[in-house]
Amino acid sequence: xxxxxxxxxxxxxxxxxxxxxxxxxxxxxxxxxxxxxxxxxxxxxxxxxxxxxxxxxxxxxxxxxxxxxxxxxxxxxxxxxxxxxxxxxxxxxxxxxxxxxxxxxxxxxxxxxxxxxxxxxxxxxxxxxxxxxxxxxxxxxxxxxxxxxxxxxxxxxxxxxxxxxxxxxxxxxxxxxxxxxxxxxxxxxxxxxxxxxxxxxxxxxxxxxxxxxxxxxxxxxxxxxxxxxxxxxxxxxxxxxxxxxxxxxxxxxxxxxxxxxxxxxxxxx
Amino acid sequence: xxxxxxxxxxxxxxxxxxxxxxxxxxxxxxxxxxxxxxxxxxxxxxxxxxxxxxxxxxxxxxxxxxxxxxxxxxxxxxxxxxxxxxxxxxxxxxxxxxxxxxxxxxxxxxxxxxxxxxxxxxxxxxxxxxxxxxxxxxxxxxxxxxxxxxxxxxxxxxxxxxxxxxxxxxxxxxxxxxxxxxxxxxxxxxxxxxxxxxxxxxxxxxxxxxxxxxxxxxxxxxxxxxxxxxxxxxxxxxxxxxxxxxxxxxxxxxxxxxxxxxxxxxxxxxxxxxxxxxxxxxxxxxxxxxxxxxxxxxxxxxxxxxxxxxxxxxxxxxxxxxxxxxxxxxxxxxxxxxxxxxxxxxxxxxxxxxxxxxxxxxxxxxxxxxx
Numbered sequence: 001x002x003x004x005x006x007x008x009x010x011x012x013x014x015x016x017x018x019x020x021x022x023x024x025x026x027x028x029x030x031x032x033x034x035x036x037x038x039x040x041x042x043x044x045x046x047x048x049x050x051x052x053x054x055x056x057x058x059x060x061x062x063x064x065x066x067x068x069x070x071x072x073x074x075x076x077x078x079x080x081x082x083x084x085x086x087x088x089x090x091x092x093x094x095x096x097x098x099x100x101x102x103x104x105x106x107x108x109x110x111x112x113x114x115x116x117x118x119x120x121x122x123x124x125x126x127x128x129x130x131x132x133x134x135x136x137x138x139x140x141x142x143x144x145x146x147x148x149x150x151x152x153x154x155x156x157x158x159x160x161x162x163x164x165x166x167x168x169x170x171x172x173x174x175x176x177x178x179x180x181x182x183x184x185x186x187x188x189x190x191x192x193x194x195x196x197x198x199x200x201x202x203x204x205x206x207x208x209x210x211x212x213x214x215x216x217x218x219x220x221x222x223x224x225x226x227x228x229x230x231x232x233x234x235x236x237x238x239x240x241x242x243x244x245x246x247x248x249x250x251x252x253x254x255x256x257x258x259x260x261x262x263x264x265x266x267x268x269x
Numbered sequence: 270x271x272x273x274x275x276x277x278x279x280x281x282x283x284x285x286x287x288x289x290x291x292x293x294x295x296x297x298x299x300x301x302x303x304x305x306x307x308x309x310x311x312x313x314x315x316x317x318x319x320x321x322x323x324x325x326x327x328x329x330x331x332x333x334x335x336x337x338x339x340x341x342x343x344x345x346x347x348x349x350x351x352x353x354x355x356x357x358x359x360x361x362x363x364x365x366x367x368x369x370x371x372x373x374x375x376x377x378x379x380x381x382x383x384x385x386x387x388x389x390x391x392x393x394x395x396x397x398x399x400x401x402x403x404x405x406x407x408x409x410x411x412x413x414x415x416x417x418x419x420x421x422x423x424x425x426x427x428x429x430x431x432x433x434x435x436x437x438x439x440x441x442x443x444x445x446x447x448x449x450x451x452x453x454x455x456x457x458x459x460x461x462x463x464x465x466x467x468x469x470x471x472x473x474x475x476x477x478x479x480x481x482x483x484x485x486x487x488x489x490x491x492x493x494x495x496x497x498x499x500x501x502x503x504x505x506x507x508x509x510x511x512x513x514x515x516x517x518x519x520x521x522x523x524x525x526x527x528x529x530x531x532x533x534x535x536x537x538x539x540x541x542x543x544x545x546x547x548x549x550x551x552x553x554x555x556x557x558x559x560x561x562x563x564x565x566x567x568x569x570x571x572x573x574x575x576x577x578x579x580x581x582x583x584x585x586x587x588x589x590x591x592x593x594x595x596x597x598x599x600x601x602x603x604x605x606x607x608x609x610x611x612x613x614x615x616x617x618x619x620x621x622x623x624x625x626x627x628x629x630x631x632x633x634x635x636x637x638x639x640x
Contacts, residue, residue: 071468082331088332092295
């Protein structure tokens with residue numbers, strides 16, 4: 001296995017990665033902002049779907065957020081559902097097609113704000129679906145407003161002086177809550193702020209697809225994604241800003257794996 | 270007669286729905302739609318179907334959307350406030366072309382507006398069937414699933430408490446309906462990576478290699494589709510309208526009571542007719558206009574403060590005198606239809622209205638059963 005050294009810049013600039021696209025992407029172009037982490041996370045998900053040979057056995061349910069535009073870019077059977085309702089739609093699909101990999105693509109606004117009930121009940125029922133939450137701590141699509149996952153002190157367009165617990169309430173650590181629920185088989189939090197975190201997150205995503213397909217229950221895969229536009233920082237500073245703000249509250253790694261022993265080849269991520 | 274069974278309306282509807290191919294139901298308890306959920310939970314697993322006890326009304330309807338989008342015949346059910354919670358998803362089903370049946374076992378008739386006007390966003394209508402009794406309910410259950418699939422639209426089946434909870438003998442006949450094409454639009458998960466992956470999306474954007482017509486084009490196509498439905502799927506029933514000086518309009522269970530009273534008054538020599546819309550949307554406006562061409566009066570009997578009467582007015586555009594003879598009518602009897610749903614009282618109100626007398630105020634029935 002090739003190990004990528006992320007401690008210093010590469011000796012020569014990457015040339016192939018700029019033109020390579022996973023076969024499940026219909027276009028090399030997207031319409032999201034410079035420095036956005038979402039395309040990186042989505043590309044990872046699509047690569048894992050290919051690795052697991054789920055290409056012609058999966059359905060994606062997209063929520064409402066910037067990532068929703070990827071319904072056009074992804075060569076995957078897809079629906080873009082109502083805000084926050086993805087896990088409920090996924091439930092209906094999975095109960096009718098139990099052999100198909102059903103996955104939702106949601107943001108923190110979609111999942112922890114509008115859609116909190118749907119993810120909680122789907123997890124409690126142990127639906128065999130994979131739910132992705134791309135967490136950037138803001139409503140990026142509407143220009144950077146506070147979500148339920150915005151961290152204390154975070155400046156957004158409707159918390160101009162920073163999120164104040166006494167006035168705006170506290171952030172919801174959804175992955176920790178879902179990990180405590182009996183129906184959840186796998187809960188992990190990854191990130192795409194540098195090459196090392198991208199590689200680590202890819203392995204978490206594999207298990208997030210595998211556990212539901214094994215019939216073990218729901219997988220919640222949270223991925224911290226940069227949103228420089230929504231954070232009002234230059235694109236190049238997104239990664240650093242993220243790990244100084246969201247990264248301090250939302251720790252990376254596996255929170256739960258009911259079948260850790262069942263897949264020894266994936267242990268030790 | 271062989272094959273006859275004594276069933277309440279809820280059970281008959283569930284049996285008919287399963288015979289029509291229903292394989293997924295998700296619901297949340299709310300009287301009088303609760304029995305529907307109970308029967309679904311009991312019967313669907315035995316045919317390989319699924320009934321999910323959803324934790325919210327909103328979850329229930331979105332689950333049904335998901336099941337329908339992967340090709341199953343799917344439904345949810347509720348009434349009143351529960352139907353209000355489902356309206357966002359009903360609009361979504363209309364705008365992303367998902368066939369969905371919503372059973373609205375209404376408490377009385379105060380759901381007319383939210384069924385026919387649509388409580389959600391966008392340029393859409395909800396096809397709404399209002400059966401008068403269990404026999405028609407069995408037929409319209411089949412029709413509801415058929416029309417939902419034929420046009421890829423949400424359909425509301427509007428029953429009520431009396432239908433849900435009273436028994437009749439039925440052989441559960443299956444109406445003959447045209448064969449529909451396979452659902453080549455449904456998401457089955459097999460098209461990934463082929464360049465021909467499928468999408469279901471309110472904005473009609475398509476895929477990067479096959480862009481759709483976009484919101485503007487898609488919503489115009491959908492609006493045109495509802496015009497076709499309005500032209501082809503309208504249903505109504507009428508009797509004695511040809512020479513009637515007075516036509517009484519009513520729908521659902523109330524229609525059955527009114528029809529009985531009109532038949533009695535006819536026997537007594539009164540020139541009175543009866544008109545009952547079976548589809549509340551599309552409302553049979555032209556048929557009502559024609560049926561009342563020579564009538565002096567149109568009386569509208571509905572168990573609400575006056576909702577369908579708006580559609581009656583639009584149908585005749587001021588060419589006839591119209592009066593409401595129904596009203597809010599609710600009680601704690603368990604049937605919740607109140608004192609107005611009574612043949613003698615309907616008769617009294619028709620005669621009072623025609624002779625210029627004020628309609629008698631009925632006493633409130635109170636909250637006795639709740640105390």
